[in-house]
Amino acid sequence: MKYEPIIGLEIHIQLNTKRKMFCGCSTDIWKKPANSVVCPVCLGLPGALPVPNLEAIKKVQLFGLALGCKLNTNSNFDRKHYFYPDLPKGFQISQYKKPFCYEGVLELKEGNVEIERIHLEEDTGKSIHDAKTDETLLDFNKSGMPLMELVTKPQIKSPEHAHEVALKIAELAKFLNVSNVNMERGNLRIEPSISLRPLGQEDLPNYKVELKNINSFRFMRSALKYEIKRQTKELNEGNKIPQQTRGYKESTKTTFIQRVKETDSDYRYFPEPDIPPFEFSKEYIEEINKLVPVLPSKLKEELHDKHKISTEKIDMLAKLSRVEFVINLIKAGLSAKDAVNESLGLSKGQYKEVFENLELFVQKIKDSKKHQMDDDSEILQIVKKVIKENTASVNDYKAGNINALNFLIGQVMKKSGGKANPAKAREILVNNL
Numbered sequence: 490m491k492y493e494p495i496i497g498l499e500i501h502i503q504l505n506t507k508r509k510m511f512c513g514c515s516t517d518i519w520k521k522p523a524n525s526v527v528c529p530v531c532l533g534l535p536g537a538l539p540v541p542n543l544e545a546i547k548k549v550q551l552f553g554l555a556l557g558c559k560l561n562t563n564s565n566f567d568r569k570h571y572f573y574p575d576l577p578k579g580f581q582i583s584q585y586k587k588p589f590c591y592e593g594v595l596e597l598k599e600g601n602v603e604i605e606r607i608h609l610e611e612d613t614g615k616s617i618h619d620a621k622t623d624e625t626l627l628d629f630n631k632s633g634m635p636l637m638e639l640v641t642k643p644q645i646k647s648p649e650h651a652h653e654v655a656l657k658i659a660e661l662a663k664f665l666n667v668s669n670v671n672m673e674r675g676n677l678r679i680e681p682s683i684s685l686r687p688l689g690q691e692d693l694p695n696y697k698v699e700l701k702n703i704n705s706f707r708f709m710r711s712a713l714k715y716e717i718k719r720q721t722k723e724l725n726e727g728n729k730i731p732q733q734t735r736g737y738k739e740s741t742k743t744t745f746i747q748r749v750k751e752t753d754s755d756y757r758y759f760p761e762p763d764i765p766p767f768e769f770s771k772e773y774i775e776e777i778n779k780l781v782p783v784l785p786s787k788l789k790e791e792l793h794d795k796h797k798i799s800t801e802k803i804d805m806l807a808k809l810s811r812v813e814f815v816i817n818l819i820k821a822g823l824s825a826k827d828a829v830n831e832s833l834g835l836s837k838g839q840y841k842e843v844f845e846n847l848e849l850f851v852q853k854i855k856d857s858k859k860h861q862m863d864d865d866s867e868i869l870q871i872v873k874k875v876i877k878e879n880t881a882s883v884n885d886y887k888a889g890n891i892n893a894l895n896f897l898i899g900q901v902m903k904k905s906g907g908k909a910n911p912a913k914a915r916e917i918l919v920n921n922l
């Protein structure tokens with residue numbers, strides 16, 4: 490029997506607000522001593538009252554509008570109950586029936602994917618298991634960090650497609666400056682759910698396997714690939730696949746069962762009594778709408794007018810849908826010219842891998858530029874010398890021997906100590922022969 494995968498994504502993105510979600514603690518917690526960025530509110534102490542962070546709410550609404558979502562004019566926070574040591578209150582403040590944003594769409598060449606909802610919640614603390622002493626330690630610095638959760642409809646058709654969706658969401662979040670999307674710091678976590686149905690069947694399968702807390706695109710892809718294999722085998726053997734939550738192990742590239750999946754009723758949601766419901770006026774929503782950049786056209790304009798990039802190159806970027814990527818590179822410190830050229834030079838595979846190491850990628854380019862001789866007059870001096878010293882090869886080239894040209898380029902590179910830009914060296918050499 491042939492099956493097709495049905496994939497949906499839940500993407501958690503840590504917002505880059507100054508303060509945590511419901512208290513005055515800073516969000517600058519990276520590498521801070523454990524439990525040093527906490528207060529009674531984010532520690533969940535009895536009697537402490539949460540105060541919502543408007544900056545976080547606005548970021549979620551901006552993100553939603555950029556994805557064509559509708560905003561709920563009436564909204565509220567809810568309590569989601571579950572027991573876990575890193576959740577000191579015994580519940581998480583989240584949103585249930587009335588998320589801030591709903592019904593959007595992510596437009597992709599590989600197939601559009603509808604966004605079901607985007608809501609806001611607080612993050613939990615972190616448990617660290619010490620294998621030596623067999624103790625579990627708790628760090629609450631992350632407790633109360635603002636988390637945006639985006640849920641897509643189950644319309645994704647393959648692990649590759651899922652990668653495209655997650656990448657576009659991440660790029661947009663960075664571009665709109667709602668998050669730093671630093672993958673290494675766990676700013677983005679993906680929870681894909683996947684099930685299989687026989688090819689040709691219209692109905693959704695009657696089960697769903699959820700994969701928890703994946704923090705890289707590559708891991709997501711390989712976890713999904715493994716699940717397709719595993720579920721195909723189960724179904725072919727006539728087994729029923731239970732509703733469950735699984736983890737992913739990179740060392741074996743396999744998934745493993747964590748628990749039987751909870752249903753909504755297990756969470757005993759109810760409206761958060763300590764935070765009054767929200768009512769957003771038309772004027773308020775219009776103000777946020779004004780902040781949504783008219784994506785493609787405005788960006789193209791910016792690249793053309795401000796950064797003097799040719800229309801031809803901009804069209805190529807747009808065709809590859811790498812305009813936001815280029816702007817992110819410029820923001821990360823590349824010159825517009827380098828950002829455009831590097832973006833156009835990346836293969837599809839390379840492009841999909843770069844985002845997770847954007848800072849490293851930018852640094853590498855900067856380093857190579859520092860060392861590369863780009864100055865035409867400097868290269869010209871060397872070219873002239875090489876032509877003078879290698880008359881035999883020059884004559885060979887003129888007689889049609891292309892290998893002679895490669896030899897001459899090699900001489901230029903050698904004389905420049907390997908620093909000349911090879912493309913430029915070639916161009917200047919040919920012009921002078």
Ligand SMILES: [Zn+2]
Nearest residue numbers: 512514528531
């Ligand atoms: Zn706090």
